[in-house]
Amino acid sequence: MSKWVSRFLCAFVSLVVMFAVQGCKRNGNAMITLAGSTAFQPFAEKLAEKYMETNKDVRINVQGGGSAVGVQSALSGAANIGMADLLKLPPDASALTSITVAKDGIAIVVQPQNPLRELTSIQARDVFSGKIANWKDLGGADQPIHVISREEGSGTRRSFDTLVLGEEKLAPGALFQNSNGTIREAVASDPFAIGYVSIGLVNDKVKEVSLNGVAPSNENVKKGTYPLSRPVFFLVKGEPTEGAKKFIDYVLSEESQKLLEKEGLIAAK
């Protein structure tokens, strides 16, 4: 019995030591941590995957957490690069250098069976603030509208509130989902739901709604005719490490920007 235990302990300790040693072998430059915006996280993961293919000695660690975590972890040094998708950076981010790496449009979406095709900005405001609470007021069935929103504090939510709701408050009975992807899934399964997601995330499970007659598309955001979009920032405290700087340059390179466009984001420039 005690032999068993000691064998197990030996194996465990040696494993731990092995990993610890391996962890120490990497120097600071080769390890880059990104944290923040959950909306940009998948794209950052994709870029990191590509970058690591050509730079085998580099390890990029992408964390979600949210835009607020992006600001905080860049400030505290927990992450080399913070990611945030906010219309306006909070005041405590003034100590950070911010680099716009992409833009992300926001589309209002409904389930494909829903007859709704377009809204005016005023209608959109009234739907999301709860003033219009039934689909029949928009020419649909006599059914209550299920408003689905991001949770309080999210970057997408803050941008959407500013751009669509203005001074109004979100409908009190709104449902909440804590990522763009989950909003899409929730809307896709409910014919009476309405929500908003990044344009890049729109797929055939949901249908985007035109705003003031303009379809939500990256071209229209670039032309300036579709108003709902927000920048994605990389936040760095002081001088970035050499590795982090190289990665930022890579993200801003034409190749990566093209990749982001292909994935549904809008290039920074």
Place this chain on the structure above:
Amino acid sequence: MDKFISKLLFLAACSSTAILALIALFIFKEGVPIMAKTGLGHFIFSKEWSPLTGPFGIYAFIIGSLWVTFGALIFGVPLGVSCAIFLAEFAPKKWVGVLKPAIELLAGIPSVVYGFLGVMWLAPLIRNHLGGPGLSILAASVVLAIMILPTIVSVSIDAIQAVPKNYKEGSLALGATVWQSTWRVILPAAKSGILAGTILGMGRAVGETMAVIMISGNATTIPHSPLDSVRTLTANIAIEMGYAVGDHRQALFATGVVLFFFIMILNMIALRFARRKF
């Protein structure tokens, strides 16, 4: 040498209590300042939750947790206790040996899997047949009920089997049927154990997070019917933590403080019942 080992073991034994104290310390340290700032009464009884600007009121989430938990108990307890009675008293002895571990296996299935099945199956079913957004108290209650079944069944079987054999034999000898002896003799004797199991299940329902986020819709309003969407205390913490800073984050930790007290009270009640044996 022996003394040294004894000391070492004592230290190990204190670790749980130390961890509990550490948890309380850290959660309270983060959460209590904001409770003091908004006022405890206001924090608990205010209906308005606007975490970016204040006010911070978690009344709706307390109500949400209560609804969902009691819903889970309404479905889970009768089903679980009946199943336990069946397995302990009516089914062939061999079945118990196989089925009890099998049911306990249900407890090992990740809660997110239950939540996912709930979203895929239950929510559309409720929306199409009963109305509302589907992601609702009812859906959450059913999912949680299935999740707490193993706990209730397993603890109840143990409680029923712990009743001395001669109770039942005496009753049967007096001419009572099996059901009569179960209902009149065994259940009253096993009552405290079954209650302890129920309260354990209740604790699990109150504490469950990820499955509830998936299935309850997370609205911040006070629900009026079982078909409305709600947000529980646990969901409030998990869903907003990612983006919370400053007062908002503290308010989420304060939600944790309230949850902590909630659970501690439940635990103490459960312990009291569990200790009372025959």
Place this chain on the structure above:
Amino acid sequence: MGRISPKVTERLAKITLWGAAIFTIGALIFVIGFVLAGGLKHITWAFLTEPILDMGRAGGILPAIVGTILMVFVAVGIAAPLGIASSIYLAEYTREGKMTQAIRFGINCLAGVPSIIFGLFGFILFVVMLGFGWSILSGGLSLAAMILPTIIRTSEEALRAVPASYRDVAASLGATRWQVVTKSVLPYALPGILTGVILGIGRSIEETAVVIFTAGSAVQMPTSLFDSARTMAVHFYILAREGISNDMAYATAAVLICTILVINISAYTMMHRLMKGRRA
């Protein structure tokens, strides 16, 4: 009299009880069957051995498997020795008193603390204050705190079930208390102690909230304990909830459930064998 005869009641009760039992067991079969039906067909060797690509839409789940194993290893590696030592102290080294009451109270309360609280605690202490960041180490330590009471309770029960004669015989031969415990009590209680450890492994594997808060959700293959990683449960949660890929989600869940089934079944058979060996 309006009373229903005992025979009818008996029959009614039996039908209800049968119904309840069938429903409960049906739920078990439904959940497991549904996941396996959706997932098994997507499990290939490549799925188990390739990295997570394209956010989980392509490739496999090897990093999640490795992440799960490492995190469980850390959690059990810490909680098992600590928990078994605690239970030895409670069962063998002390009498019931104020002190043990306090210790027991701590254990019972810890057992009831919801996982999200362990998540918050681990986030503040390990991730932020001790600076481990989102890492396997932070995740493992938080999980260890969570499974500790389970291991203590089960091992203590196992120790208490050891007949007093075992201790008396060893003690009468002049063994010290520690010798009594290691040479005669622990071997007898081993199956029960293992059950507790296995329960702890199971809880660590299925946990999501704690892991997301303390270990993050990086998709890369972890190379050290200070790396962030996701477990299979977290991977499933993200795939299913974000609607990234239902096929991959089902497949991950199927692997997860198979792992849990295998662990449980092998534990039961192993215990059976140990018990049998003892009787012989």
